[in-house]
Amino acid sequence: MTELKEKLRQQIAAEGPITVATYMARCLGDPEYGYYTTREPFGRKGDFITAPEVSQMFGELIGAVCLKAYETLGAPSNFQLVELGPGRGTLMADFLRVAFHRPEFLEAATLNLVEISPRLRQVQTQTLRNTQLPPNFRNTFQDVPDGPLIVIANEFFDALPIHQFVKTVNGWNERMVGLDASGRLEFGVGPAQLPTDAIPPAAMKAPEGSILETQPAANAVAEEIATRIVEHGGFALFIDYGYAQTAPGDTLQALYRHAYNDVLAHPGEADLTAHVNFEALATAARRAGAVPLPLLSQGTFLLQSGLLERAGALGAGKSPAEQDAIRDAVERLAAPDQMGDLFKVLAIAPKGHVFAPFEPAS
Known part of the structure; x- marks a missing residue:
């Protein structure tokens, strides 16, 4: 026990x-025995591997999309770059490697990592030690200072109660x-x-x-982000596994020692998640006056953001084994029978802007 x-x-x-x-x-989140407060669950030694751990291409493409969003927003001279639940910091490290080529973006950005785990904060600090943006750790999104926003939430909402x-x-x-x-x-x-x-x-x-299932905690965060976007301008990317329309179903699951397990069997030692209701997130954003852009599958989002082109450039001149690994990563990230269809991407924007690779809201 x-x-x-x-x-x-x-x-x-x-x-x-x-x-x-x-x-x-x-x-x-129990302070003494909670799964996220007492261990490092991410990466190949943890219970699961997130998309940023599969390949650097994932974070790089998100970086490229957000750089374009920064331009669409009018290149504000100061803005808050926010990641919710940054894991080991891998996504942000890959993101900032792309942003390195846009000095004005880095000069304008204040990096905020919303993370409650002391252990993961240490890991993130180490991962980002050689980047140009020192992280400012926040306990909640409410702690992020006012101003224009660019928000990334990859596999964050699935862990909210x-x-x-x-x-x-x-x-x-x-x-x-x-x-x-x-x-x-x-x-x-x-x-x-x-x-x-x-x-x-x-x-x-x-x-x-x-x-x-209902997700009031997730909807509250989405509405809060959307409210800030309406008030100050901004752009948010929510990436998670889930469903496009509300429907009955039990999606609560436990992952224990790399395998699915009884949800009640190992509290504090197993990761608990639930599929995200993207229709509910979009409704929350709309309620705040922001615009939820048409939902994309992760595969479509990555392919339209240049995944194949980036894979080709990354594999140029590499050994056959390295090129095979890159192809495997593309397959895992974008194939419909792997992460490509199960994971969805919802963008939240202010009215009157068009953000690639998303179509305008209808």
Whole structure:
């Protein structure tokens, strides 16, 4: 039994069941035993490999897109460059290598890394030690100073706590984490219900036992970023795995020692994530007055941003083995049966601008 599991068992025994959102937040962010606060989960030694770890091309292309966005925004003399959940700092290091060729961009930028993990802050500082922009660490996006923004969030929203509701004879009741007769963690159903006006059309005829997820934490961050973009100008890229339209389904998952595992089995030692509802993120941005640009798959986004051209340039003059590795990376990042379709890219912009490689909002 993990230390956090025992801590949660004692709390639930004393105070009653907790929501899925509370369970997820404790598993990932508990100060003593949380997954992100006590370990380095990213890279080949961690539980999973994110796109920036697959290839430098990923961060480089995001850098190129954001440099174009900077020009579209009128090349502000001062702006806030923000990354939410920067992992090991790999994406930003690759991004800044591209930005090195645009001195005015670097001179205007203040780099903000939104990161709560002391351990990961150390890793990010080391990764970015030779770049021209020293990182300013922030606990939340709210701590980022005012001004025009360029925001990147790669695999950030999937780790924010979600609520789950179960379809019962009485409506959609909140799913809870409680204890069974033996004192083990188990899922149950609580008395709180999802209001009727919050039930999406796609869930109206769902059968009993269906699960519907809501993501108020993710939507709040998206709305806050969009509000800042409306007030000060800016551009945001949200990259994550998820779905384009709201629908019932249980997407909460645990990754433990490189394999999928029971969500309740190893709290604090397994990574918990949920698929991102991009329709809800777009609605939150629109509510703030910003413009969510048409959603792209990661494969389409990278290919339209020049992935094949960058791969060709990177492989020129390299050994056959190195060229094969580059081709494998392209496949992993962009192929529909790998990361290409599962991962989506949502851009948030102010009204009246067109940002490549996105089509104007309809």
